[in-house]
Amino acid sequence: MSIMTLRMAEIVSRATIRDVARAAGVSVGSVSRALNGGKNVSARVARDVAAAAEKLGYQPDFQARSLRTRTTGMVGCLVSDVANPLYASIVQAAEARLREAGLLMVVANTANDPARERAMVAAFRSRRLDGMLVAPGSDENDRAWRELAAGGAPVVILDRDVPGEGDTPWPAVLVDHREGARTATRYLIGLGHRRIALLTPGARMRPGRERIAGFKAAFAEADIDPEGALICLQASSMDFAQGDALELLRRDRRPTAIIALGTRILAGALRAARDLGLSVPRDLSVIAVGDTDLAAVHSPAITALRWSLEDVGRAAAELLLQRLRGTGEGQSCALLPVDLVLRESCGAPTAT
Amino acid sequence: MSIMTLRMAEIVSRATIRDVARAAGVSVGSVSRALNGGKNVSARVARDVAAAAEKLGYQPDFQARSLRTRTTGMVGCLVSDVANPLYASIVQAAEARLREAGLLMVVANTANDPARERAMVAAFRSRRLDGMLVAPGSDENDRAWRELAAGGAPVVILDRDVPGEGDTPWPAVLVDHREGARTATRYLIGLGHRRIALLTPGARMRPGRERIAGFKAAFAEADIDPEGALICLQASSMDFAQGDALELLRRDRRPTAIIALGTRILAGALRAARDLGLSVPRDLSVIAVGDTDLAAVHSPAITALRWSLEDVGRAAAELLLQRLRGTGEGQSCALLPVDLVLRESCGAPTAT
DNA sequence: CCGCACTATGGAAACGTTTCCAATTCAGCC
DNA sequence: GGCTGAATTGGAAACGTTTCCATAGTGCGG
Numbered sequence A, B: 001m002s003i004m005t006l007r008m009a010e011i012v013s014r015a016t017i018r019d020v021a022r023a024a025g026v027s028v029g030s031v032s033r034a035l036n037g038g039k040n041v042s043a044r045v046a047r048d049v050a051a052a053a054e055k056l057g058y059q060p061d062f063q064a065r066s067l068r069t070r071t072t073g074m075v076g077c078l079v080s081d082v083a084n085p086l087y088a089s090i091v092q093a094a095e096a097r098l099r100e101a102g103l104l105m106v107v108a109n110t111a112n113d114p115a116r117e118r119a120m121v122a123a124f125r126s127r128r129l130d131g132m133l134v135a136p137g138s139d140e141n142d143r144a145w146r147e148l149a150a151g152g153a154p155v156v157i158l159d160r161d162v163p164g165e166g167d168t169p170w171p172a173v174l175v176d177h178r179e180g181a182r183t184a185t186r187y188l189i190g191l192g193h194r195r196i197a198l199l200t201p202g203a204r205m206r207p208g209r210e211r212i213a214g215f216k217a218a219f220a221e222a223d224i225d226p227e228g229a230l231i232c233l234q235a236s237s238m239d240f241a242q243g244d245a246l247e248l249l250r251r252d253r254r255p256t257a258i259i260a261l262g263t264r265i266l267a268g269a270l271r272a273a274r275d276l277g278l279s280v281p282r283d284l285s286v287i288a289v290g291d292t293d294l295a296a297v298h299s300p301a302i303t304a305l306r307w308s309l310e311d312v313g314r315a316a317a318e319l320l321l322q323r324l325r326g327t328g329e330g331q332s333c334a335l336l337p338v339d340l341v342l343r344e345s346c347g348a349p350t351a352t
Numbered sequence C: 001c002c003g004c005a006c007t008a009t010g011g012a013a014a015c016g017t018t019t020c021c022a023a024t025t026c027a028g029c030c
Numbered sequence D: 001g002g003c004t005g006a007a008t009t010g011g012a013a014a015c016g017t018t019t020c021c022a023t024a025g026t027g028c029g030g
Helices: A002-012 A017-024 A028-035 A043-056 A062-069 A085-100 A114-126 A142-150 A177-191 A206-222 A242-250 A264-275 A293-297 A309-325 B002-012 B017-024 B028-035 B043-056 B062-069 B085-100 B114-126 B142-151 B177-191 B206-222 B242-250 B264-275 B293-297 B309-325
Strands: A074-079 A104-109 A131-134 A155-158 A172-175 A196-200 A229-233 A257-261 A285-289 A303-306 A333-336 A339-341 B074-079 B104-109 B131-134 B155-158 B172-175 B196-200 B229-233 B257-261 B285-289 B303-306 B333-336 B339-341
Touching (some): A017 A043, A074 A114, A085 A104, A085 A309, A085 B085, A085 B104, A114 A142, A155 A309, A177 A196, A177 A206, A196 A206, A196 A264, A206 A229, A229 A242, A242 A264, A257 A264, A264 B293, B017 B043, B074 B114, B085 B104, B085 B309, B104 B114, B172 B309, B177 B257, B177 B285, B196 B206, B206 B229, B257 B264
Parallel strands (some): A074 A131, A172 A333, A196 A229, B131 B155
Antiparallel strands (some): A104 B104, B303 B339
8 A cells, every 4th residue: 555655656746946956067046047037147057957957857846836926827608508509609719729839727617607607707706717708698697796806817708798897888799680580580580570589598697688688689670560570589498399389370470480599499399380381481481590400401490690610719819818917908799790601591471 | 197196006915914914913824824724713713813813804815825735726728719609618617626626727728639638738747736627629639648748737638538648547527429329320220221321521530420320330230231321521621511411411322311410510511401302301401519509400400429528627616626636536538428309301211 | 930741822834736927048139 | 456237146035835843731549
C-alpha cells in the first residue's frame, strides 16, 4: 500500500518551476520571466531555460498561476440544457472560439431552475472563472444576476432580456426573432392567409416575446382582422402535445397556416395534420421556427426561419473575449438576423 | 482611472479565511477545520466561525484550495462535437450526475483531430482536472492516451476500444451495438429479406465495427447467402449523399431493406427512396440506427434501434466518481443494451 | 496531587506560481 | 577611470488555502 502510494506520487509529480531553475542554473524568477514575459531576459538565460524546460517536460501548473494572477483561463457557460440542439450548437461554436484563445469552457445545465442558476453562478464565482456566457431560463432571476454582477467577472447574455445593473445593459448577443416572425407572417399573409396560428412555448423569455410582437406587427401593418392572429402558448415546452394541435385544427374556423417553434412542436403539428388528413401545403401551410433536421428532411420540406446558431456562439465568445482583454469597450451588443428559407410547405390557402 | 481601478478591486475582493478568523477571534487553522473537517473543533469555535463566515459572506477560494489539496473539483469531457445530438445527450446526463457530486464539467470539442485531442488532454492535465470522460475520434491516437494515462487522473472511455496500458483495460461505458445490429438484421431476415444494406460511416471506430460484426453474424447464423449483406461505408460522415443511396437503390439487384445510421444518412436514404418512387415499407424496409426525432416523426414512422444516451452519460459519470472516490475498484466497464423499437417502416419484401 | 492521554488550538510550513524590490552587471560617456 | 542609467538577475513576498506540529488545556485514574 505505502509502496503503491509512493509510486503513484512519483508518477504523478511533475517538474516544477524550481526544478527547471535548478537545471538551468538560474533563479525561479528568471525562469518565470523567460517563459512568460520574455522581457528583460538575456539570450543565454532564455536558451538555457527553454532547454531545461524541454528536457524536464515542464508544464506550468495553472492552479498555482491562477492563485497569483487571479485568472483561471476558464469561462463558464450556463444554459438550461446542452442537449437542446439550439444550445448545443451555440455551445459548440463558443467553445471553438474560446479554445482558439486558449480558454477552457465549463458548462452547466440549469433546467431553468432559478435555484440552480444561482447555485451555479456561485460555483463559477467560487472557482474564479474569468467570465461567463449565460442564457437564463427566465429574465427575472434578479438575485442571481445581482450576484453575478457582484462577482466582477464579465458576463455575456445569450438572447435574453436581463435587466442591467443601473443604467448600462449587459453585453448580449440577441437574435432578431421579431423581424423573423414578421417576415414569415407577412409572407403567409401575402399568400392569402388570414387565419394564422403561432405555436410557441410561452412569452416568458425574450425569443417568444419578440416573435409574438413580430407576428402581431405583421397583422397590424397589413391592416387585416387581428382576430386571425392565433397565438397558442404552451406552458411546458417539452411537447406541444399533438392533441393541442389537433384541437386547434379541428376548430370551426381553423387556421390555414401554422408557424411552429422548434422540433417538438413542429412534429406535433405535422402529426396532427396528418391524422386529420390535411395535406401540406394544400390544406395547411407550415413554417418552422428554427431550421432543424426535421424541417429540412421532411417531405414536403418545411419552409423555415433560420438564424445561425454558430454565429450566436461565436459572437458571444468574441464579446466575452473583448471584455476579458479589456480592450476599450467595443460594441456591447450584437443583433443577429433571421432568414426565411423557402421550401415546399407553404402555398395559397384553399377557399373555405 | 486609479479611483476606478480601486473601486473595482474593492468590489471584487472577497472575504478570505483570514478575515473570518479575525472576526471569529480564532486562528485560520481553526476556521479551516471548523468549516471542513468538523473534527477536533469545540462547539464554541464552530458556532463563532459559522456566524462570522455567514456575516462576511465568506466563500472559500477553490483555486487556493486546489493548490494545497491537489484536487480541482472539475472533470473534463472530450468529444468530437457537443453539437452532435449523440454526444449532447451524453454530456448533458454526465454533467447532471457530476453536478450532484459537486463537480464542474469542462467540455472540449476535438473534431476528431488527433493533434487537438492531444492538446486538450495536455490542457486538462495542466489544469489538474480530477478526471476525464473521453470519446476519442479514433481508437489509435496512442500518444494521446499514453499521455493521458501518465497524467494519473482517472479516465473513462465512452463507447470506444482504446487499447489499455499494459494489461488492464480502461474503464469504459460501451453500447452493445453488435447485438443491436444483429437483432435488427435478424428481424429483417425474418420478414423475408435476403438483400440488406447497412449504411454506416466507416469502421474506424467501435460502434461501426460492432454493427458490422452483428450484421454479419445475423447473416451467418441464418445460413443465408452472405452476398446479400451489403456494407456501404462512407468516408465523410457529414452526408451520406443522397446520391450514394440513389446509386445503391438503382442497382440491378437492389437491397429490399436498409439499415441506416443516424439522422443524415437516414435522411439521404429516405429521400433517395422517394425520388425513385419506392414506397416505404412496401418497396423498401428501413431501420434507423439511433432513435432520432426524424425517425419518430417521419411518416411512415421509422423502426429504430434505440439505446439510452442518458444512461451512457450517467454510467460514465458514475464510473468516474467511483474512481475519484477510490472506493475499491468496483466494476470497470458497463455494457448498455440496444433495443429495437418497432414502428411502421418494415414489411415483407415484395417478390422481385 | 501528579502524571497521562487526549482534545482543542495557534502558528507556521507548504502548495507552485508571479511579481516586486534590491542588488549586480555592463556599457556609454564625460 | 569614475559616474550614470539601463538591463538583467536573485531573493523573497504574496496569493488563500490545508495540514502538520507543538503547545496548552482538560478530565481522569492512581
